[in-house]
């Protein structure tokens with residue numbers, strides 16, 4: 238079963254959006270119910286010890302339960318890691334056994350094949366025609382068949398033959414020196430050594446001009462050499478996610494609690510999710526401290542007076558929340574505090590609820606709540622934004638998530654403006670084994686690359702095509718027109734595709750970033766926002782400004798430059814990271 242990192246659940250029965258929306262809603266309801274329960278507990282036990290943790294478990298029992306949950310999750314992760322290590326060890330030992338089995342070939346057969354292989358070598362040395370060596374190969378196969386030898390064993394022997402034969406011209410051309418296998422080795426060892434040498438030469442040829450990869454390039458397009466479409470991520474050594482130290486610390490417990498509150502079981506929790514939440518919380522650390530400490534001293538004393546309102550207003554504006562969202566939050570909080578007296582923690586819990594609702598409003602209005610590609614359909618995600626917002630990096634991270642979640646993925650490198658952009662996106666593609674469609678020419682029309690990428694995507698039954706575009710300032714009219722043209726090409730060339738247009742926004746720009754969005758929205762028919770760089774100096778409040786001022790849902794958030802540092806946006810997790818002490 239594959240974990241779908243977009244839906245954040247295992248790919249089971251449903252890729253059906255309606256079922257998905259239902260299950261999401263119920264998860265949301267669960268968490269809201271839990272929050273409500275927490276609030277009422279807090280309200281009814283005013284003297285209980287102040288919880289210093291996110292989900293506000295105010296009773297010692299609840300805190301103990303949470304700790305037990307976190308411990309169980311921790312142990313499960315450890316166990317999974319141990320099992321994975323054992324699997325790797327077993328796989329290695331199976332390989333060794335397979336190699337050893339070559340030695341178990343009957344002696345007379347071994348000798349017969351050895352004689353034939355020697356004949357091949359001699360014939361090659363004398364440069365005799367290819368036909369003859371083919372005849373000899375056939376003889377080897379005949380011997381094999383009559384002796385019940387595994388064809389793979391025979392192939393490995395035969396593969397040693399053309400190593401010196403077929404590659405000699407390529408070797409000359411590319412000036413790669415050959416090291417012959419030592420004569421003292423047995424023929425099987427020699428075959429293996431020669432095979433390895435051959436592989437090395439093939440790899441070298443593939444990356445040299447005029448090498449193998451050039452010869453088999455996609456007719457109109459330049460594709461990533463050596464990268465196969467949809468190669469299983471785990472087969473690509475570059476994507477091997479390093480297992481970081483697994484500390485059972487405050488961050489772990491907090492992350493486990495946040496996942497538990499969303500209905501997750503300890504056995505479902507993965508180290509990637511824990512690490513992500515820790516990172517998000519760390520990114521918002523400074524803002525959280527600033528807001529929380531002051532908020533706690535302001536709220537909790539009945540209705541807000543004018544001074545308190547001004548203090549909260551200043552706090553929110555400093556956190557980049559923006560005027561509109563700030564006014565909305567204060568009005569909603571004030572209304573509640575007029576109705577009932579809440580202690581500080583309950584008031585903050587209510588504030589969290591207001592913010593979560595605000596963040597979820599555009600998501601609930603949009604046709605799909607979980608922003609996941611639809612299976613067995615072409616989904617096209619167009620990434621737009623100003624220079625340096627993080628589009629290419631986001632594409633790389635999304636390609637990784639998509640590949641891990643089992644979607645057939647392709648990248649279209651339509652940032653033809655910045656010289657290094659195509660290379661940059663290719664590096665990201667190779668990290669997750671996702672093929673990149675690009676045009677090697679200079680100053681090529683990005684719309685033409687998009688056209689080619691859609692053609693390639695259709696030919697390969699791609700499920701998610703990620704399109705990188707050049708960064709552009711919203712006030713450059715011609716560039717914005719170019720973006721409209723790209724969008725028109727997509728709509729025309731792939732009328733049945735599920736098209737999403739995402740604006741990548743650098744969260745560290747705060748309110749400045751928002752001004753870009755309106756123009757982009759018109760040019761590319763935006764359907765959502767990716768907020769990047771939340772690990773930096775970003776204050777986080779900009780997320781609220783985005784939804785309130787632009788009415789656009791936030792779909793993903795990035796908190797780091799690594800391949801794992803992007804996740805679908807969850808209002809619950811974001812608000813906990815922003816406002817949990």
Ligand SMILES: Nc1nc2c(ncn2[C@@H]2O[C@H](COP(=O)(O)OP(=O)(O)OP(=O)(O)O)[C@@H](O)[C@H]2O)c(=O)[nH]1
Nearest residue numbers: 624625626627628629630708769770795796797798
């Ligand atoms: N700290 C941090 N850095 C990020 C994040 N996302 C992207 N970056 C960095 O931001 C810089 C710009 O990212 P790119 O992906 O090249 O941005 P772009 O929008 O494609 O840039 P242009 O092609 O010039 O428009 C790079 O140094 C990235 O590593 C993030 O979430 N956190």
